Amino acid sequence: MIQKSRNKQLRELFPDGFGIHHAGMLRQDRTLVENCFSHGHIKVLVCTATLAWGVNLPAHAVIIKGTQIYDAKRGSFVDLGILDVMQIFGRAGRPQFDRFGEGTIITAHDKLSHYLTLLTQQNPIESQFLARLADNLNAEIALGTVTNVEEAVKWLSYTYLYVRARTNPLAYGINHKTYQKDPALEKYRRDLVIDAGRNLDKAKMVRFEERTGYFSITDLGRTASHYYIQYSTIETFNELFNAHKTEADIFALVSKAEEFEQIKVREEEVEELLQLLDDYCQLPVAGGAENTYGKVNILLQTYIGHGELDSFSLISDTAYVAQNAARIVRALFEIALRRRWPAMTYRLLNLCKIIDRRLWGWCNPLRQFSVLPGHVLAKLEEKKLTIDKMKDMRKDEIGHMLHHVNIGLKVKQCVHEIPSIALEASIQPITRTVLRVRLTITPDFKWHDQTHGSVGEPWWIWVEDPVNDHIYHSEYFLLQKKQVLSKEPQLLVFTIPIFEPLPSQYYIRAVSDRWLGAEAVCIINFQHLILPERHPPHTELLDLQPLPINALGNREYEALYNVIELTGDVTPDMKAIAKADLIVTTPEKWDGISRSWQNRSYVQKVSIIIIDEIHLLGDDRGPVLEVIVSRTSFISSHTDSPVRIVGLSTALANAKDLADWLGIRQNGLFNFRPSVRPVPLEVHIHGFPGQHYCPRMASMNKPTFQAIRSHSPSKPVLIFVSSRRQTRLTALDLIAFLAAEDDPKQWLHMDEREVQCST
Numbered sequence: 001m002i003q004k005s006r007n008k009q010l011r012e013l014f015p016d017g018f019g020i021h022h023a024g025m026l027r028q029d030r031t032l033v034e035n036c037f038s039h040g041h042i043k044v045l046v047c048t049a050t051l052a053w054g055v056n057l058p059a060h061a062v063i064i065k066g067t068q069i070y071d072a073k074r075g076s077f078v079d080l081g082i083l084d085v086m087q088i089f090g091r092a093g094r095p096q097f098d099r100f101g102e103g104t105i106i107t108a109h110d111k112l113s114h115y116l117t118l119l120t121q122q123n124p125i126e127s128q129f130l131a132r133l134a135d136n137l138n139a140e141i142a143l144g145t146v147t148n149v150e151e152a153v154k155w156l157s158y159t160y161l162y163v164r165a166r167t168n169p170l171a172y173g174i175n176h177k178t179y180q181k182d183p184a185l186e187k188y189r190r191d192l193v194i195d196a197g198r199n200l201d202k203a204k205m206v207r208f209e210e211r212t213g214y215f216s217i218t219d220l221g222r223t224a225s226h227y228y229i230q231y232s233t234i235e236t237f238n239e240l241f242n243a244h245k246t247e248a249d250i251f252a253l254v255s256k257a258e259e260f261e262q263i264k265v266r267e268e269e270v271e272e273l274l275q276l277l278d279d280y281c282q283l284p285v286a287g288g289a290e291n292t293y294g295k296v297n298i299l300l301q302t303y304i305g306h307g308e309l310d311s312f313s314l315i316s317d318t319a320y321v322a323q324n325a326a327r328i329v330r331a332l333f334e335i336a337l338r339r340r341w342p343a344m345t346y347r348l349l350n351l352c353k354i355i356d357r358r359l360w361g362w363c364n365p366l367r368q369f370s371v372l373p374g375h376v377l378a379k380l381e382e383k384k385l386t387i388d389k390m391k392d393m394r395k396d397e398i399g400h401m402l403h404h405v406n407i408g409l410k411v412k413q414c415v416h417e418i419p420s421i422a423l424e425a426s427i428q429p430i431t432r433t434v435l436r437v438r439l440t441i442t443p444d445f446k447w448h449d450q451t452h453g454s455v456g457e458p459w460w461i462w463v464e465d466p467v468n469d470h471i472y473h474s475e476y477f478l479l480q481k482k483q484v485l486s487k488e489p490q491l492l493v494f495t496i497p498i499f500e501p502l503p504s505q506y507y508i509r510a511v512s513d514r515w516l517g518a519e520a521v522c523i524i525n526f527q528h529l530i531l532p533e534r535h536p537p538h539t540e541l542l543d544l545q546p547l548p549i550n551a552l553g554n555r556e557y558e559a560l561y562n563v564i565e566l567t568g569d570v571t572p573d574m575k576a577i578a579k580a581d582l583i584v585t586t587p588e589k590w591d592g593i594s595r596s597w598q599n600r601s602y603v604q605k606v607s608i609i610i611i612d613e614i615h616l617l618g619d620d621r622g623p624v625l626e627v628i629v630s631r632t633s634f635i636s637s638h639t640d641s642p643v644r645i646v647g648l649s650t651a652l653a654n655a656k657d658l659a660d661w662l663g664i665r666q667n668g669l670f671n672f673r674p675s676v677r678p679v680p681l682e683v684h685i686h687g688f689p690g691q692h693y694c695p696r697m698a699s700m701n702k703p704t705f706q707a708i709r710s711h712s713p714s715k716p717v718l719i720f721v722s723s724r725r726q727t728r729l730t731a732l733d734l735i736a737f738l739a740a741e742d743d744p745k746q747w748l749h750m751d752e753r754e755v756q757c758s759t
Helices: 007-016 027-038 050-054 082-091 110-121 131-141 151-155 161-166 177-182 184-202 219-226 231-242 247-255 267-280 294-303 312-336 342-358 373-385 387-392 395-401 407-417 482-488 574-579 587-594 613-620 622-639 655-662 693-699 699-713 722-737 751-759
Strands: 017-020 044-047 061-065 068-071 076-079 102-106 206-209 216-217 421-429 434-443 455-466 471-480 490-497 505-512 519-525 563-566 582-585 608-612 645-646
Touching: 007 017, 007 027, 007 421, 007 587, 017 027, 017 699, 044 699, 061 082, 082 102, 082 455, 110 505, 131 184, 131 216, 131 219, 131 231, 216 267, 219 231, 219 312, 231 312, 247 294, 247 312, 247 505, 247 587, 267 294, 267 312, 294 312, 312 342, 342 455, 342 471, 342 505, 373 699, 387 407, 387 421, 395 455, 421 505, 421 519, 434 471, 455 482, 455 490, 471 482, 471 490, 490 574, 490 608, 563 574, 563 587, 563 645, 587 622, 645 655, 693 699, 693 722, 699 722
Parallel strands: 017 044, 061 102, 563 582, 608 645
Antiparallel strands: 068 076, 206 216, 421 434, 434 490, 455 471, 455 505, 505 519
């Protein structure tokens, strides 16, 4: 087996009873060496420290030859840590075979006493958490488990960092005097949290209000947490990333990510890297082969181009680069989408697919099918046959053009399996600035489980303004298998803003999340769009205070009107109703009564109708309100008794239309601004990106609790939820949050004994 290995060094050393093992070797070669050593086929295995940490492969004797290793972060050699030494020595002595093991360190003379001291004493393990505090704090804020400084300080008390800082404070920069004053390290933890919060706020990953101590996650921070992007990488993106980067610029930017810091350029690799640069790199490489970010760029482009690598260390590095670059580019795509950059969003989504498919964007999309031979694909590119052209051609025509008649059927099948959709949009102006779009999506391809899986094909859909280079709406859309098989059109309804003067057109762009060359565009044309009429300006509010009825100062005047209630729960007799001066009723009840208006004189005598909340015309009760107004006008015209109608509602965009329908002239129309209220209202809006209902609702409970604590700590609170089940779940979660407080019953404003008696 060893002689069949591609590793020349391995083949040369094996006949003498030696083997080598390091991270630059192929996985199959490392496994082969491990098996040979464990079965006793070779006596000596020369390896790097990765063997001690990653593989349980004991021996009788272990020798550490040299205790200095290269640290890529520092750019210099550093001493081998005692934890590495202990881990390596842990491989000495085979259980069931040896009664003892042998461990040898060969080091510089001046380091001898250092290692002797460390080996003869117990060595404590120190926390490395501080180096990743910002990343972990951001993740907790994104999850919702940490929402303020107090919670973050408490969260730190659960870490190993806190345990070691109390045991060995000097190692973490805490002097003896400080520790004596604050043995719980409350201030130390608070300072760490505030410093990390400031850094995250500066990087726009979190909004940190130092005055209140509250954290709130941003789209950037949420994206970083979801894709495990380091804080320092986000800082690089903030500095270098903009809407006008080319593909080459993006590759250079990704190559500078902190995730690739441990990759270093080895002297023996430079020649091969330069060769790879010439052979496989389709885009310019900033930095060349001598820099780390240049090496990462070269390896990424080589990976996409299916380049052949000779050096095993480059093979290992390429696998690492490809794995990490894919998620970093995905993160950049989401950042561009959130920043509403259409051209950059499109470019990055294509780059995501280029890395996933290992296929450059200018290649024929049929290269995504492994069933087609390479020479056929090359012929397709030579003939410049696009997918659209081949859809219109017959299978025999394709076969003749490729000089391979039998392959025509297979090519035609692949053409029809590439995901394709047809878009059709209709628009309806809601106001002069808001437009409703109804988008019909019709699948136009053949489903094959081996090609598409068994669930669905994901698409990204967005509306872009080509003139202002801005995305006004975007969403993720999953076209399910059953919808493709049935060819059933799918409907998406959303709203977008429009501005005057009207633009000539917007584009609706649909791009497949997984397939190169699978996209569709629909144009929204505004040339013949008729906008609603301009509405009159808002009525200015006079500085008048409403007075109570006792302001009349006369009991007779106060009791002037006989008021009666007429609802589904209360139905007085006809005499009481006939004597009443004022009837308070519901629309449904009055609708039922007024239908028999010819037989009910008190209905004919009504001279004024006041409809509260008339904006409910647009709701389920709308038809009832419409028929009441229509019937009232009809009764008035037949009895020659004028009826005055007063409508009360919230601020409306089309108040004039409502006034025209009610027969109200301009001097009777009062349309105040939305901000006009008896009590000023402060609105706070928090968005939650979760796609699934139950997890999304659960993630809202902690912010709800914090909103109560922040905005109404001592006054009544109403929480509106979307279902009966959610009323109980929300209340239970809030009770759980209260249980962690010093006073879990702080929101109960009555004696507990009274509660028990009442139940």
